[in-house]
Amino acid sequence: MKVLWAAIIIVLAGLGFWYSQPSEQVTDTDVNQVVPVISRQDILEASDLVAGVKQAVRQQDDAAVKQSLEKAIALAKEAGLPQEDISYLQSDMAVNYLEFHAKRSLFNDAVEQAYYDLYDIEPLKIQYPEAQDLFAKADQLVADRDKIIQQIAAELAQGESTDEQTLQAARQLWKQRFNANN
Structure with a gap:
């Protein structure tokens, strides 16, 4: 019986040793590789790049979009990003990605302004089709605003029916309330 327990312990110790070893051999080149401290996505979401592209899209300045992206590419090279990431940043896909997100952000800004200024948001939906998935939330926001205005009107009417x-x-x-806050 002692021999059986000894054999089981030796097998378990061997299995433990086997699974505790690294599954891949580490070479000197693996140790010397530098892992970038920033990723491609970090660069694409950097506030200065996003703001620059947003401003360029607002002004319909394609050259400014490219100029903002050139700065991002220079940063990617300096950070030691893989060539695959740098190639992506140099591609039209990166430009399209940045412009798409800039237009969505511009839609949000425009809806916020329309909310406070009591403007219709339908023209914004036409102007920014990239934000289509945000339309329902924007419509709900405007509907809620209109309900609040109806409630204000009902209070002003003091129990009588509200008119124009x-x-x-x-x-x-x-408008006075929000202009005072801005």
């Missing part, structure tokens, strides 16, 4: 004049007064109060 009361609604206009409620809209003015709404």
Whole structure:
């Protein structure tokens, strides 16, 4: 019985040793490889790049988009990113990615302004089709705003039915409130 336990312990120790060893051989080249401290996605989401591209898209300045991306490419090279990442940053796909996200951000900015200024957002939907998945939330936001204005109008009417004049007064109060905060 002691021999059986000894054999089991030796087998378990051998298995433990076997699984504790690294599965791949580490070579000197693996040790000397430098891992970049920044990724391609980090570069694409950098606030200065995003702001620059957003401004360029707002002004419809394709050259400024490319110029902003050139700075990102220089950073990628300096950071030692793999050539695959640098090639991506140099591609039209990167330009399209940045412009797409800039337009979505511009849509959000425009909806926020329309919300406070009581503008219709339908023209924004036409202008920024890239933000199509955000349209439902924007519509809900505007609907909620309009309900609040209806409630303001109802309070101004003091129990009587609201008319266009009361609604206009409620809209003015709404605008005054947000203009005072800006």
